[in-house]
Amino acid sequence: MNKAVDQDLANLIEADRNHVWHHLTQHKPYEDKDPLMIVKGEGMRVWNQAGKEHLDAVSGGVWTVNVGYGRESIANVVRDQLIELNYFAGSAGSIPGAKFAKKLIEKMPGLSRVYYSNSGSEANEKGYKIVRQIAHKRYGGKKHKILFRDRDYHGTTITALSSGGQIERKAEYGPFTPGFVEVPHCCEYRCQFDDASDYGVKAAKEIERVILAEGADTVGAIVLEPVTAGGGVITPPEGYWETVQEICKKYDVLLHIDEVVCGVGRTGAWFGYQHYGIKPDIVTMAKGVASGYAAIACTVTTEAVFDMFKTNSDDPMDYFRDISTFGGCTSGPAAALENMRIVEDENLIDNTNAMSDHLMEGLRGLQNKYKVIGDVRGKGLFCGAELVMDRQTKEPAPESMLAQIAADCMEQGVIIGRTNRSLHGLNNTLCLSPALISTKDDIDEIVAAIDNAMGRHAVI
Numbered sequence: 001m002n003k004a005v006d007q008d009l010a011n012l013i014e015a016d017r018n019h020v021w022h023h024l025t026q027h028k029p030y031e032d033k034d035p036l037m038i039v040k041g042e043g044m045r046v047w048n049q050a051g052k053e054h055l056d057a058v059s060g061g062v063w064t065v066n067v068g069y070g071r072e073s074i075a076n077v078v079r080d081q082l083i084e085l086n087y088f089a090g091s092a093g094s095i096p097g098a099k100f101a102k103k104l105i106e107k108m109p110g111l112s113r114v115y116y117s118n119s120g121s122e123a124n125e126k127g128y129k130i131v132r133q134i135a136h137k138r139y140g141g142k143k144h145k146i147l148f149r150d151r152d153y154h155g156t157t158i159t160a161l162s163s164g165g166q167i168e169r170k171a172e173y174g175p176f177t178p179g180f181v182e183v184p185h186c187c188e189y190r191c192q193f194d195d196a197s198d199y200g201v202k203a204a205k206e207i208e209r210v211i212l213a214e215g216a217d218t219v220g221a222i223v224l225e226p227v228t229a230g231g232g233v234i235t236p237p238e239g240y241w242e243t244v245q246e247i248c249k250k251y252d253v254l255l256h257i258d259e260v261v262c263g264v265g266r267t268g269a270w271f272g273y274q275h276y277g278i279k280p281d282i283v284t285m286a287k288g289v290a291s292g293y294a295a296i297a298c299t300v301t302t303e304a305v306f307d308m309f310k311t312n313s314d315d316p317m318d319y320f321r322d323i324s325t326f327g328g329c330t331s332g333p334a335a336a337l338e339n340m341r342i343v344e345d346e347n348l349i350d351n352t353n354a355m356s357d358h359l360m361e362g363l364r365g366l367q368n369k370y371k372v373i374g375d376v377r378g379k380g381l382f383c384g385a386e387l388v389m390d391r392q393t394k395e396p397a398p399e400s401m402l403a404q405i406a407a408d409c410m411e412q413g414v415i416i417g418r419t420n421r422s423l424h425g426l427n428n429t430l431c432l433s434p435a436l437i438s439t440k441d442d443i444d445e446i447v448a449a450i451d452n453a454m455g456r457h458a459v460i
């Protein structure tokens, strides 16, 4: 690099240090060291400000860049769309909005309406507002409570956090929005019953217990991740979803599935819920919908839910009185449409399933080698390894150990994830969610980096 470029970069690092408030970051260390800046991406790889290359095993840090970096075709359709029409409020339709909705609904039998906004939190809040409004329209406001599950996460705004089951994420942000009630988790490895037989059914029946305790006439919906992401990559136990579905039906509780992480291929199906034969009433999605090339989120509902908002067309209040300014940006659906074409044309869902087997095999190999790995779980290219100090007692490994492993991998040029200040004492899962374009060589490189790091930091 020549001197002028060096100086430009130094100035930019200074600008970042002095003016940018990074997400989820304690800034004190940046007084003595440079903040991390990621400045370029191509395929599975990103480069930092010093030009160091990294293999990204977490798709942009937060399971987002599903089709990989540097996709010119997405950039081109977004550019063309911005020149044609960048924006108009979502009370009107748009060409990419109509095209993407049609394409999306083809992948989601049983659902029929797409409401656009621009973050996972917002998409979930739309779902909650739909439930609340139905409660008022049909049940005099009574059936307004929304259940959520311990260890799940649904977003960052105060109401989305109110529906979050990750206690450390909520610390210092209360008081929370009323009307959200927690149900127990379904992590089989952390079975909460004396008798672990039939775990999935038992864990689901806990939902029924809570509904009855609250009063079924007060519970309007339950929001659940198909596979819990940031709460420790928790795959549902056998029998769980069938029982959840029965309970929802029995008590007239709407089933809201949060596909913000799982949606659009991540788990090896178009949507995570499709592995389990679930029939949701509301589905939300964001991250992988356009792989981070544009901001887009969708709240998708059945026609039955949608129909409830047009029963009294003479009543001036009888429609979904919600708006999202940037839900009207046309770049979102334009990028999402091209993103979906790529997933289809490049057979990325098949690749996800094939690479998932390879990744799980690699992680199980590490589990045989390192006693510290208590459990390996995952679905598609979405895997976790839970670390424990003792396989018998399952005492969780300290968060500091996971931080060291992740930092060591970073040093080796591989970016991995981990549960992060989410749950008291249970921030002990390493998380992997490489892009759906991963090859065997990429997976081998990721597993080898973890192997090296564990050899140095995870000996118990």
Ligand SMILES: Cc1ncc(COP(=O)(O)O)c(C=O)c1O
Pocket (backbone or CB within 6 Å): 062, 118, 119, 120, 121, 122, 124, 153, 154, 155, 156, 225, 229, 230, 258, 259, 260, 261, 286, 287
């Ligand atoms: C399952 C789940 N839902 C919702 C959200 C919130 O999405 P966003 O950060 O786009 O608001 C997240 C973010 O990580 C998530 O993991």
